[in-house]
Amino acid sequence: MWAMVGSGQDADRTHAQGPRRGILRRAEAGCTAHEIASIAGHKTLKEVERYTKAADQTRLAVSAMGRVERSQRDRS
Numbered sequence: 073m074w075a076m077v078g079s080g081q082d083a084d085r086t087h088a089q090g091p092r093r094g095i096l097r098r099a100e101a102g103c104t105a106h107e108i109a110s111i112a113g114h115k116t117l118k119e120v121e122r123y124t125k126a127a128d129q130t131r132l133a134v135s136a137m138g139r140v141e142r143s144q145r146d147r148s
Contacts, residue, residue: 095120099127
């Protein structure tokens with residue numbers, strides 16, 4: 073597992089925007105800010121939360137709309 077994580081980090085560093093893309097990919101995959109910080113080596117969560125905020129908002133919106141749709145289906 074560590075070899076995969078290391079490979080992923082090395083791959084992220086091959087492009088100037090790579091680290092940011094890596095953070096965004098992890099956020100979109102559902103990783104928490106704490107998990108991303110531990111992988112990326114960030115010292116504070118504030119650094120990571122700037123990238124995870126949009127992914128969290130999207131995930132919460134999708135979840136909420138799923139609940140609304142299920143509720144409407146159950147009523148029918």
